Amino acid sequence: MEKLFELLENKNFKELKNYLETLHAPDIADAMEEVNDKESLLMFRLLPKDLAVEVFSHLESFYQAKLSQLIKEDELRELVNELNFDDKIDYLEEIPAILVKKILQNTPENERKLINQFLNYPEYSAGSIMTIEFVDLKKLMTVKQAIARIRTIGVDKETIYTCYVINNERKLEGIISLKELILSSEDSKIEDIMNYDYISVTTSTNQEDVADKFLKYDLLAMPVVDSENRLVGIITVDDVMDVMEEETTKDFHIMAGMQISEETYMESTVIQLFKKRFPWLAILMISATITSAIMESYEALIAGMAILSANIPMLMGTSGNAGAQASTLMVRSIAVGDVEFKDIFKIIWKELRVSLLIGICLAVLNFARMSFIGGYNSTLSLVVSLTLIVTIASAKLIGSTLPMLAKKIGLDPAIMANPMISTILDALVLITYFRISSIFFSL
Numbered sequence: 001m002e003k004l005f006e007l008l009e010n011k012n013f014k015e016l017k018n019y020l021e022t023l024h025a026p027d028i029a030d031a032m033e034e035v036n037d038k039e040s041l042l043m044f045r046l047l048p049k050d051l052a053v054e055v056f057s058h059l060e061s062f063y064q065a066k067l068s069q070l071i072k073e074d075e076l077r078e079l080v081n082e083l084n085f086d087d088k089i090d091y092l093e094e095i096p097a098i099l100v101k102k103i104l105q106n107t108p109e110n111e112r113k114l115i116n117q118f119l120n121y122p123e124y125s126a127g128s129i130m131t132i133e134f135v136d137l138k139k140l141m142t143v144k145q146a147i148a149r150i151r152t153i154g155v156d157k158e159t160i161y162t163c164y165v166i167n168n169e170r171k172l173e174g175i176i177s178l179k180e181l182i183l184s185s186e187d188s189k190i191e192d193i194m195n196y197d198y199i200s201v202t203t204s205t206n207q208e209d210v211a212d213k214f215l216k217y218d219l220l221a222m223p224v225v226d227s228e229n230r231l232v233g234i235i236t237v238d239d240v241m242d243v244m245e246e247e248t249t250k251d252f253h254i255m256a257g258m259q260i261s262e263e264t265y266m267e268s269t270v271i272q273l274f275k276k277r278f279p280w281l282a283i284l285m286i287s288a289t290i291t292s293a294i295m296e297s298y299e300a301l302i303a304g305m306a307i308l309s310a311n312i313p314m315l316m317g318t319s320g321n322a323g324a325q326a327s328t329l330m331v332r333s334i335a336v337g338d339v340e341f342k343d344i345f346k347i348i349w350k351e352l353r354v355s356l357l358i359g360i361c362l363a364v365l366n367f368a369r370m371s372f373i374g375g376y377n378s379t380l381s382l383v384v385s386l387t388l389i390v391t392i393a394s395a396k397l398i399g400s401t402l403p404m405l406a407k408k409i410g411l412d413p414a415i416m417a418n419p420m421i422s423t424i425l426d427a428l429v430l431i432t433y434f435r436i437s438s439i440f441f442s443l
Helices: 002-009 014-019 024-033 035-046 049-058 060-071 073-082 085-094 097-104 109-118 143-156 178-182 207-217 238-256 270-287 289-297 300-306 308-335 341-373 376-408 418-441
Strands: 161-167 173-176 219-226 231-236
Touching: 002 035, 014 024, 014 035, 014 178, 024 049, 024 060, 024 173, 035 049, 035 060, 049 073, 073 085, 073 097, 073 207, 085 097, 085 109, 097 109, 143 178, 161 178, 161 231, 173 178, 173 219, 207 219, 207 238, 219 376, 231 238, 238 376, 289 300, 289 418, 300 308, 308 376, 308 418, 376 418
Parallel strands: none
Antiparallel strands: 161 173, 219 231
């Protein structure tokens, strides 16, 4: 990259052009995103046509939109026509409708109808991320005929490593890998060697469920069918990797108490970041008034023993950390399909035992700390230690079950992560602590 920027700065365009052709498309895309608009456009114009198309497909949507405004309309239309079908759909989804209309005005009617169909698939569905660039075969073909067809049409396809066997009505009958074709006799019939036991999804399947299937079955590509099992497209592993990154980013935003953002941090303006962060913080701040109300209700107890308030931060922090551990682990387990709602009682039983072990060990450690190092009396040390056991057990159970319940009612489990769990647990800690204190110090 240093050499590239040096050539750009010195306006050594001939050498820059030659050097760009030696780089990988993703690296060129990264470089274009780091320079200003004028330099980015210059680099793009120096690229050979095929490489330019590949680089464009690797640009973030924000930079694709910027570049679209810098190049001529005819040039943009030609560029978009050269994109792989799924990349084309991704791009068209991000730009204004008026620009989509201009780009598609000279597109053949059949392709235009197909593009409009793809653009109408629900967001985050299998239909919205699939491609139509696959190799289809017939079961009565011989291996020799199948390989000849792959050589003829494969150059324009997203992948040729998995081929799809369909009948005259385009209903999916099976799949076959390129490896199986190459290793089989040329005279063998496809129907004799194809795999009838395949994994598929429908166009309405959520993209997160698609990613789970790819992970579970170690797939490189997956067919997408309609309600009548007609093959309408395929999803490839590179698209699923993008989905995984998108879903992980979404979960991180939710778990941090922020609204989901499709822009990167550097692309977001101060106002956009404010809008994403403020609502959740306002909700959590207002919900914290419950904590204040609880403390006010025990004002007499606190006034009589001011030392009680000194242990509140430690109790809140420890229970919050315990709840965060459980909720984070559960959100991740749900995401990868490791647990389901039917496992909730097994989860409760396991977390109860784990939390009691942790709570007792921390309680013993805390009792020793307060009694022998802090110099507190044994009654107060016992109260705080018992509170630890109860609140950690509660935190683990709440942290592990709330994400499951959220998933069951159709919410994102990540909602029940750190900020929300901590707010609930703060109130629970105070109630538990003051109740136990009232029992011991009223004797």
